[in-house]
Amino acid sequence: MFDCSKDLLAFHKAEVALPKDERDNMRERRDANRKRLKDGLAKAKNAAPWDQASQGSYAMWTMVQLPDGDHDIDDGVYFLRDDLKGAQGADMTALAARQMVRDAIDDGSFAKKPEVRKNCVRIYYAEGYHVDIPVYRVTIGKDVFDKETYLYELASSDWKKSDARDVTRWFNDKNKERSPDFESTEGQMRRVVRYIKFYVKSRASWTGILSGFGITKLVTEKYWANADREDVALYETIKAIRDRLQFNLVVTHPIQGNGDITNGVDDARARKLKEKLDDALAALKPLFVHNCTRETALGCWDKVFATKFFCDRLESKKSEEAAALSASRVMTDGLLSAAA
Structure with missing residues (x-):
């Protein structure tokens, strides 16, 4: 990837x-x-x-x-x-x-x-x-x-x-226990929850999707920690949640005695979440091609989150490199002129 x-x-x-x-x-x-x-x-x-x-x-x-x-x-x-x-x-x-x-x-x-x-x-x-x-x-x-x-x-x-x-205590304990970077950051698992919550809110037309609380519960179930690769942690967690929802749409409340977050065995909101996670995984497929370029990869993440943030970083980097090259040439030309 x-x-x-x-x-x-x-x-x-x-x-x-x-x-x-x-x-x-x-x-x-x-x-x-x-x-x-x-x-x-x-x-x-x-x-x-x-x-x-x-x-x-x-x-x-x-x-x-x-x-x-x-x-x-x-x-x-x-x-x-x-x-x-x-x-x-x-x-x-x-x-x-x-x-x-x-x-x-x-x-x-x-x-x-x-x-x-x-x-x-x-x-x-x-x-x-x-x-x-x-x-x-x-x-x-x-x-x-x-x-x-x-x-x-x-x-x-x-x-x-x-x-x-x-619920707050339950989540904080899970985040501390499972995030490999908890001692130095707020916790990778917490960030993964935020990424997925942001994703399902990224299009105004997307409605009827499982609540943020339901997403939080699913992340605690299927989180894939990766201390070195934030993108891998997110991708694998999305894939694991999608696979889980493929066979079971019921999401239980984390505190015993509080029933389910979802409604019945065929909850429409959970099914909608699965469909949107399918879309995200499809958008990220090019990242696994052996000759994938940085430009292509960043474009995939832009597509997932409906943003231009990632490709803008690429353009910003190109502008910085062009400016640095131009400055270097000016300096070289100046030195050559002085030597002449």
Whole structure:
């Protein structure tokens, strides 16, 4: 396979990974909402949160740059069960808890009012961003050894045992365990997740593809580490996922008891992902031809990611070499003139 590893790493840094200033802006919005929520709860004389924690791709550092800028942050809020009581002292319903959070955070500053959704409260921003706030209750008990236990439940259609932080810990552990470069970088497995997530978002016309979470789970299943070749690691992982989906479209949730990410044995979104991975592998076939040129190889990666980044690197290199050659000739001509 023609070596484009350095080019792929450059592409990841420039076009795929979320820039620091963008993460910083998202964190500022998250923190502003945390303060807004606490102030609103206090104003309504409701209990303060027991904890707040970022979740999802933001917490796992698997976010990618998107053309429409529609990034979302999941920022869970946790309340003690004893603090979530109705007027008569009974447990607050899951819907009432979400409504309480929606009312507290709606201070009138949003152009579009925050919305109660099935699994969260959603806050919309004019720039296309949104922040999802899942609401949890925490029941603290003790086991037979008198050690504290914690039961986390998500306010969904009812209270459902769940804690998205378990997913964050699961992924971070897998990335640390399996990435050969984890000690010196953020982890190759994390980058491979980003490449594939970026790929499936690279065309506006591509819809109905498996979620980023589903892709993340598949990468942890089929990741091919390669400390020396970033491009080989990505190619082999794509191929392994494609082969896996060829025979089994079911993608299970990584945390036991949470069911499947996909819907049934013939999930349309998983099938669509397989088809797009087929397309990527077909586009990369010329890289395995024995006389493949650098220009051809870079063109293949451009085709995969619907970009001009790779071939632009080639043109930039040619321009630099031409400029260096021109400068060398000028210097040589000057020396010859002086000698004459």
